[in-house]
Amino acid sequence: MSDTQGRGAVLSALASLASLAAALTCCLPLGTLLFAAGSAGASLFAEKLRPWLLAFSAAALVLAFVQTYFRGRCAFRYRRVRTVLLWFSAVVVVGMLAVPQVFSALLAGRLPSFHAASDLRDFDERDLAYEFDAAIAQTRMVVLLSPT
C-alpha cells in the first residue's frame, strides 16, 4: 500500500504485459513463465486483482511446464536457462499459494516467523472487551491485520 509497493505493482504489471508479448512470439515458455512470476508478484499488491492473478499465474505455469517438457518449441540452447527459470517460477508461485505468510514476510524484507511469541486466541469480543477495560489506565492499540 505504500508508494514503493504501488510502484512495484505497476512494474510487475508491466513485466507481465511484456512477458505476454514475449509469449506470443517464439520464446513462448520463457514468456509464459515470466508472466506467471509477474502475475504472482503483482498479486501481492493488488487486492482486487489477486485472485485472478494467482489463478493466471497457476495457469501460465502449467502452460510453461507443458511447453518445456512435452512440446519443446524453442531452440535447445535456451533450454537450460528456461528450465531454471521455470522451476524458479514454480517455487515462487506454489510457495505463494501454499505458504503465503512465509513469502509475504520475505518480500517485506523480514525473516519468516516459525516460533510463536504468545497464544493465538480465537476471537471473542467479550474477551477483548475485558482485556481492553482491564488496561484502562494504559494507552491501548487495536490492530486489524491480514496474515498475508
Added chain:
Amino acid sequence: MREKGAANVRVFVVWEPVLDTDWGRPSPALTGYVPDRRAIHFWDHDRKLSARYGGAARLDALAGERKVAFRMQDVLWDTALVYPPGARWGSPARLLVAPVVKYRGELAEAL
C-alpha cells in the same frame, strides 16, 4: 513497538482473513511477527471485530482523527486504532490509521 519499548501500552492484534491467500487457521507462529510482550493476539475467522466496528463504511465514526491511505471495500483491515487511557471498550478511538506501515511514525507518536 520496538521504538517505544518503555511505553505504557497494551496492544490487541486481531488477525483476520481478508485476502484469498488467507486460507485456513494460521499457525501460532504468526504471533512471532509482533513478539512484544504487551501484545495479545486473536484470530478472528469470521471478521467479527470488523463487523462490530461497522466495517469500512463507518470509519468516520470510529476515531477523532483518521488517516486512511487506501480504499477498503467492506472489511476493516490493515488498520490501527489508538485509545487513550480512560477510554472504555466501545468508545471512539483517538486515532485511526490505515495502512499501518505507512503511518508507523504517527502511531509511535500517539503511543
